[in-house]
Amino acid sequence: MRVTKLFTKTLRDAPADEVSKNAQLLIRAGYVYKEMAGAYAYLPLGLRVIEKIKQVVREEMNAVGSNELIMTSLQRKEVWEKTGRWDEKVVDVWFKTKLQDETEVGLGWSHEEPIVEMLKQYVQSYKDLPISLYQFQTKMRNELRARSGIMRGREFVMKDMYSFHRSAEDLESYYNQTIEAYKRVYDRLGIGAETYVTFASGGAFTKFSHEFQTICEAGEDVIYLHREKNVAINEEVIDEAVKELGIERAELEKVKTAETGNIFNFGSQKTDEMDLHFTDENGTKQSLYIGSYGIGITRAMGVIVEKMSDDKGLVWPVNIAPYQIYLVSIGENGSKQADALYDELTAKGVEVLYDDRDERPGAKFADSELLGIPTRVTVSDRLVEEGKFEVTDRASGQMKTLTKDEFLATIST
Amino acid sequence: MRVTKLFTKTLRDAPADEVSKNAQLLIRAGYVYKEMAGAYAYLPLGLRVIEKIKQVVREEMNAVGSNELIMTSLQRKEVWEKTGRWDEKVVDVWFKTKLQDETEVGLGWSHEEPIVEMLKQYVQSYKDLPISLYQFQTKMRNELRARSGIMRGREFVMKDMYSFHRSAEDLESYYNQTIEAYKRVYDRLGIGAETYVTFASGGAFTKFSHEFQTICEAGEDVIYLHREKNVAINEEVIDEAVKELGIERAELEKVKTAETGNIFNFGSQKTDEMDLHFTDENGTKQSLYIGSYGIGITRAMGVIVEKMSDDKGLVWPVNIAPYQIYLVSIGENGSKQADALYDELTAKGVEVLYDDRDERPGAKFADSELLGIPTRVTVSDRLVEEGKFEVTDRASGQMKTLTKDEFLATIST
Numbered sequence: 001m002r003v004t005k006l007f008t009k010t011l012r013d014a015p016a017d018e019v020s021k022n023a024q025l026l027i028r029a030g031y032v033y034k035e036m037a038g039a040y041a042y043l044p045l046g047l048r049v050i051e052k053i054k055q056v057v058r059e060e061m062n063a064v065g066s067n068e069l070i071m072t073s074l075q076r077k078e079v080w081e082k083t084g085r086w087d088e089k090v091v092d093v094w095f096k097t098k099l100q101d102e103t104e105v106g107l108g109w110s111h112e113e114p115i116v117e118m119l120k121q122y123v124q125s126y127k128d129l130p131i132s133l134y135q136f137q138t139k140m141r142n143e144l145r146a147r148s149g150i151m152r153g154r155e156f157v158m159k160d161m162y163s164f165h166r167s168a169e170d171l172e173s174y175y176n177q178t179i180e181a182y183k184r185v186y187d188r189l190g191i192g193a194e195t196y197v198t199f200a201s202g203g204a205f206t207k208f209s210h211e212f213q214t215i216c217e218a219g220e221d222v223i224y225l226h227r228e229k230n231v232a233i234n235e236e237v238i239d240e241a242v243k244e245l246g247i248e249r250a251e252l253e254k255v256k257t258a259e260t261g262n263i264f265n266f267g268s269q270k271t272d273e274m275d276l277h278f279t280d281e282n283g284t285k286q287s288l289y290i291g292s293y294g295i296g297i298t299r300a301m302g303v304i305v306e307k308m309s310d311d312k313g314l315v316w317p318v319n320i321a322p323y324q325i326y327l328v329s330i331g332e333n334g335s336k337q338a339d340a341l342y343d344e345l346t347a348k349g350v351e352v353l354y355d356d357r358d359e360r361p362g363a364k365f366a367d368s369e370l371l372g373i374p375t376r377v378t379v380s381d382r383l384v385e386e387g388k389f390e391v392t393d394r395a396s397g398q399m400k401t402l403t404k405d406e407f408l409a410t411i412s413t
Numbered sequence: 414m415r416v417t418k419l420f421t422k423t424l425r426d427a428p429a430d431e432v433s434k435n436a437q438l439l440i441r442a443g444y445v446y447k448e449m450a451g452a453y454a455y456l457p458l459g460l461r462v463i464e465k466i467k468q469v470v471r472e473e474m475n476a477v478g479s480n481e482l483i484m485t486s487l488q489r490k491e492v493w494e495k496t497g498r499w500d501e502k503v504v505d506v507w508f509k510t511k512l513q514d515e516t517e518v519g520l521g522w523s524h525e526e527p528i529v530e531m532l533k534q535y536v537q538s539y540k541d542l543p544i545s546l547y548q549f550q551t552k553m554r555n556e557l558r559a560r561s562g563i564m565r566g567r568e569f570v571m572k573d574m575y576s577f578h579r580s581a582e583d584l585e586s587y588y589n590q591t592i593e594a595y596k597r598v599y600d601r602l603g604i605g606a607e608t609y610v611t612f613a614s615g616g617a618f619t620k621f622s623h624e625f626q627t628i629c630e631a632g633e634d635v636i637y638l639h640r641e642k643n644v645a646i647n648e649e650v651i652d653e654a655v656k657e658l659g660i661e662r663a664e665l666e667k668v669k670t671a672e673t674g675n676i677f678n679f680g681s682q683k684t685d686e687m688d689l690h691f692t693d694e695n696g697t698k699q700s701l702y703i704g705s706y707g708i709g710i711t712r713a714m715g716v717i718v719e720k721m722s723d724d725k726g727l728v729w730p731v732n733i734a735p736y737q738i739y740l741v742s743i744g745e746n747g748s749k750q751a752d753a754l755y756d757e758l759t760a761k762g763v764e765v766l767y768d769d770r771d772e773r774p775g776a777k778f779a780d781s782e783l784l785g786i787p788t789r790v791t792v793s794d795r796l797v798e799e800g801k802f803e804v805t806d807r808a809s810g811q812m813k814t815l816t817k818d819e820f821l822a823t824i825s826t
Contacts, residue, residue: 007480007546009535033531036518039485041531047483067420070460072452073486073551074568095510097520099567100557105449107510107520118446118454122422133420138486138551144513154512155487 001323002342003355007044010367021218022305023149029314029370031322038146038154040298045371048322050157053297054136056188056319057159060181064174066132066161071114073140075106079117083273093141107140112266112292115162116274123288126166126280130174134161136297151218151258151302161293166278168267171289175265178293182212182261189300190317191307195260196232198223199241202264207244208237212261212295218306219258226252258303259296266290308395314372315395323353324411326373326394328364331381338379341389341404350411369394377407414736415755416768420457423780434631435718436562442727442783444735451559451567453711458784461735463570466710467549469601469732470572473594477587479545479574484527486553488519492530496686506554520553525679525705528575529687536701539579539693543587547574549710561631564671564715574706579691581680584702588678591706595625595674602713603730604720608673609645611636612654615677620657621650625674625708631719632671639665671716672709679703721808727785728808736766737824739786739807741777744794751792754802754817763824782807790820 008030015034018024023040026032031046042050058068080086086106088094095107108114115133122128139158146154161178165171179197186195194215199208211234213223222235226247233241233252242249268287271277277285301320308315318324325345329338335356342354353373355364361380368376378390389407392399402410421443428447431437436453439445444459455463471481493499499519501507508520521527528546535541552571559567574591578584592610599608607628612621626636626645635648639660646654646665655662681700684690690698714733721728731737738758742751748769755767766786768777774793781789791803802820805812815823 005478005480007482007535007544009541011534033534035485035527035531036487036489039487041482041484041527043482044480047481050483065418067418067457068460069420069454069456070463071454072448072568073553074449074452076449097508097510097555100555114448118448121424121446122420128422131420140486142510142513155485 001353003353003357006353010370018149019147020149020151020302021309022151022302025305025309025314025370026150029372031314032150036154038143038152040150040153045322049301049316049320050297052320052322053189053300054157054159057136057185057295057297060185060188061134061159061161064132064177064181066134066163068135069133070135071108071111071118071137073108073138075108075111075114077104077106079113080106082117082275083113083270085113093143095140095142108137109139109141111135111137111160112162112270113274116270116276116290119164119288120276123164123276123278126278126286129164129166129278129288130170132161132163132174134159134293148218148220149302150298151306152220153298156299157297159295159297163291163293165289165291166280166286168289171265171267171291175263175291178263178291179210182263182293182295185295186212186214186260188319189304190319191260191300191304194307196223196225196230196257198232198234198257199237199245200234200262201237208241209262209264211259213257214260214300214303214307215255216258216303216306217256219256219303221257221259223255223257224249224252225255258299258306260300260303261293261295263293264291266292309372312366313370316372316374318374321351321372321374323351323373324375325350325352326368326371326376327352327354328361328368328376328378329354329356329380330361330364330378331384333381333384334379337384341377341379345411375411414766416766416770419766423783431562432560433562433564433715434722435564435715438718438722438727438783439563442785444727445563449567451556451565451569453563453566458735459714462714462729462733463710465733465735466602466713467570467572470549470598470708470710473598473601474545474547474572474574477545477590477594479547479576481548482546483548484521484524484531484550486521486551488521488524488527490517490519492526493519495530495688496526496683498526506556508553508555521550522552522554524548524550524573525575525683526687529683529689529703532577532701533689536577536689536691539691539699542577542579542691542701543583545574545576545587547572547706561633562715563711564631564719565633566711569712570710572708572710576704576706578702578704579693579699581702584678584680584704588676588704591676591704592623595676595706595708598708599625599627599673601732602717603732604673604713604717607720609636609638609643609670611645611647611670612650612658613647613675614650621654622675622677624672625676626670627673627713627716627720628668629671629716629719630669632669632716634670634672636668636670637662637665638668671712671719673713673716674706674708676706677704679705722785725779726783729785729787731787734764734785734787736764736786737788738763738765739781739784739789740765740767741774741781741789741791742767742769742793743774743777743791744797746794746797747792750797754790754792758824788824 014024033041186192198213200211202209271288329335376392427437446454599605611626615622684701742748789805
């Protein structure tokens with residue numbers, strides 16, 4: 001993509017009311033636009049990052065045999081009344097509205113109840129189980145405060161998955177498989193080393209549920225961490241967990257984190273509350289065992305920005321960068337050579353953002369750093385004569401002068 | 414994908430309250446689930462169709478230089494007040510809700526005003542123009558009645574595009590380019606021959622706006638058509654248009670249609686109402702010329718179902734079918750051969766839905782017809798001995814007995 005054809009514009013300043021670092025940077029770099037606190041539009045570069053994160057998650061969810069679908073945002077009151085969660089004293093983040101005939105409807109802050117309700121139409125026999133379903137849904141949550149940029153939105157993208165099993169054992173086995181799938185997701189997003197499977201409250205049949213907590217100064221959570229033993233415990237269950245795990249509290253390090261994922265074992269509670277059952281081999285009505293598994297897609301994006309950006313701007317991991325290469329042309333000969341290189345790379349399927357603007361080099365370099373594309377390739381009059389390009393790594397700032405063949409060899413790996 | 418791994422289940426009956434043919438069929442075939450009137454969840458097969466339609470549209474919008482982004486569903490009251498369209502007497506399909514501090518917000522039924530408001534941050538000079546932006550957005554419209562299945566939703570997927578220009582001529586040129594892009598879309602979706610560029614009311618600087626009307630008995634519109642002259646006129650402007658075009662009303666045929674797209678020339682009205690301007694070469698503040706271009710993604714899917722299905726079920730055009738091949742195994746030898754063929758086709762990148770269930774052939778054939786996958790390949794004990802497969806075309810019902818090489822030759826074309 002040529003910069004002259006791309007809808008983007010770096011801004012000198014973020015809006016004055018924007019206090020979070022991730023949103024400030026993403027707005028300045030032209031990735032997002034702030035519609036209101038907690039609701040951001042994703043401009044072309046931002047949308048590309050979201051889609052790449054989604055694709056990583058999609059591949060890993062498909063790999064554990066889950067099926068992608070998409071539920072509705074509009075939800076029925078009577079479905080949520082079955083579990084008492086329509087009540088705003090129980091769930092305080094509802095956005096509600098009304099149909100023309102005054103019927104109250106909700107906007108999906110979660111899809112647990114609606115998906116269980118839906119399954120009644122598709123599950124009758126043990127032969128129909130297990131089932132795992134997931135979606136990328138725009139969730140609506142009426143947060144009292146929304147000051148963490150895209151890390152806590154009133155409108156945000158979440159992957160939520162639900163699994164349905166005939167026994168507690170089958171659910172547990174799938175639950176453990178999913179923990180491994182989640183680890184692969186965070187590894188591929190570049191935050192695996194700093195994301196911990198964390199003991200948290202809740203969960204049926206299991207004493208704890210599990211959160212995936214990523215170390216992040218801007219995060220809203222606190223966990224207690226034992227790095228060597230790879231044990232992490234949410235503050236809310238610390239007393240219970242140290243006892244259970246036989247760990248000394250003094251050994252644990254207190255760190256600020258952001259919850260980038262969570263998994264939850266409902267046991268058979270929801271099946272009974274909502275009357276979803278199946279018939280076993282003997283014709284007996286049985287309860288289902290249900291698990292729920294979330295990953296905040298836009299939150300993960302925000303956490304990555306918080307953790308990896310520097311004073312020059314964004315720094316994207318290669319796997320989720322909107323483009324792999326930022327190509328800069330300088331001078332007239334440089335432009336001709338850059339045009340040719342752009343065509344060659346694009347034909348090879350390399351994602352190149354080509355800064356073909358009639359701008360001074362300093363402005364192009366500054367934008368390339370603010371945008372955070374992993375590799376910058378500079379084609380200048382001077383180097384073209386020597387048959388060379390300047391190749392700069394965004395994360396380390398390291399610069400090499402390479403011939404075209406040398407450069408092509410680095411990207412084919 | 415193996416049917417035993419896919420979340421789908423054909424149902425004998427659609428819900429009793431479902432009156433539209435498209436939703437009845439899509440529910441029975443396991444493509445959609447009805448959450449409430451006008452709001453449908455898309456199960457894995459349905460989601461695949463939506464994504465394929467979106468991809469066709471995406472390619473054609475990218476080809477006219479438009480940039481994909483995603484706006485928010487939550488919208489600010491003050492943005493819509495600028496044009497008087499917050500008022501429910503002016504726009505009667507609003508869903509509105511409130512933040513915790515009682516601030517009223519709307520749910521996007523359109524994104525015209527928000528995108529114009531947003532452009533203020535990105536357009537200052539003539540150098541910033543033209544701009545074309547589009548999104549696939551889940552629109553919310555509080556329709557009084559929603560009885561047309563996925564053809565008229567309270568929650569539905571729409572591609573909306575907006576273009577911004579420095580002159581009426583530049584807008585008109587882009588507007589005409591978009592008409593051609595739209596024609597390519599409908600051709601690729603398999604409804605091009607029956608979709609007409611139709612004169613409709615409204616539009617600034619142009620006497621008419623344009624709708625894309627697809628002939629469809631279940632449609633809610635009526636147009637007057639001259640097939641040979643390729644002229645179509647919406648009922649609402651028939652008197653004006655026959656005069657303008659010099660056509661005899663008696664020559665026109667009255668047909669029922671569904672509006673699958675529309676394009677609209679706002680002229681500079683919105684730019685003035687909302688105070689979006691640019692500075693020209695002389696430093697003078699100028700108005701922008703704005704166009705708006707919609708395609709109902711889920712509506713198009715519904716229209717295709719209405720037009721192409723038969724008494725056995727759905728019939729998908731190859732371009733948007735969720736899978737290309739429905740593979741049926743019969744008998745034990747058949748299963749082994751079908752397993753091998755499935756692996757071979759999948760490795761080649763052919764999208765195969767493999768009915769590997771332990772079911773009687775008649776049930777598999779009936780489901781294959783209800784699901785509407787373009788080509789069915791049957792591998793039976795009997796034919797395997799002869800080294801042959803039965804290949805059936807869903808649309809025509811035509812059946813051929815082919816060797817594997819003969820069959821592979823048909824799909825490589």
